[in-house]
Amino acid sequence: MTTFDFGNGLVPAHQHPNGGGWVADTATVSETAYVGPNAVVSGNARVSGCAEVSGNAKVYGNAWVSGNAKVSGDAVVSGNAKVSGDAKVFDDAWVTDNAWVSGNAWVTGDPVVSGNAWVTGDAEVSGNAKVIDNAMVSGNAMVYDNVMVSGNAVVTGNE
Numbered sequence: 001m002t003t004f005d006f007g008n009g010l011v012p013a014h015q016h017p018n019g020g021g022w023v024a025d026t027a028t029v030s031e032t033a034y035v036g037p038n039a040v041v042s043g044n045a046r047v048s049g050c051a052e053v054s055g056n057a058k059v060y061g062n063a064w065v066s067g068n069a070k071v072s073g074d075a076v077v078s079g080n081a082k083v084s085g086d087a088k089v090f091d092d093a094w095v096t097d098n099a100w101v102s103g104n105a106w107v108t109g110d111p112v113v114s115g116n117a118w119v120t121g122d123a124e125v126s127g128n129a130k131v132i133d134n135a136m137v138s139g140n141a142m143v144y145d146n147v148m149v150s151g152n153a154v155v156t157g158n159e
Contacts, residue, residue, distance in 0.1 A: 070089070134158075
């Protein structure tokens, strides 16, 4: 049995044939998806379609990455979060809890200033929306169409 340490001790795992990244045996990654050599998928996470997880990105918990979505850089998708469609989560971005990023949306931190963009809670970011720099979208907030949330802005909805 092959094992890998995803950060909490060794667990049964394998390297994905398309990219060579580590996938816990409890996670599901389709053959058409890409998991880069330094990326990891663990827990009960799912990566499907032509989705890509690359760089040092981590997808774990019950998170789903599907369609043509891309998670890259030092990005994290965790909890019950979903990233779908042609969405991109990259650099130092976090999508957690029950958040959903879809369509052509972008979530990206600013690695130059150690910015961490967050989409968390039950928030949704969709369409051509962008959450960048140190911005946070949380609660039940919905950011969509061509809206950009940037800098140190916080958008929240009632929980």
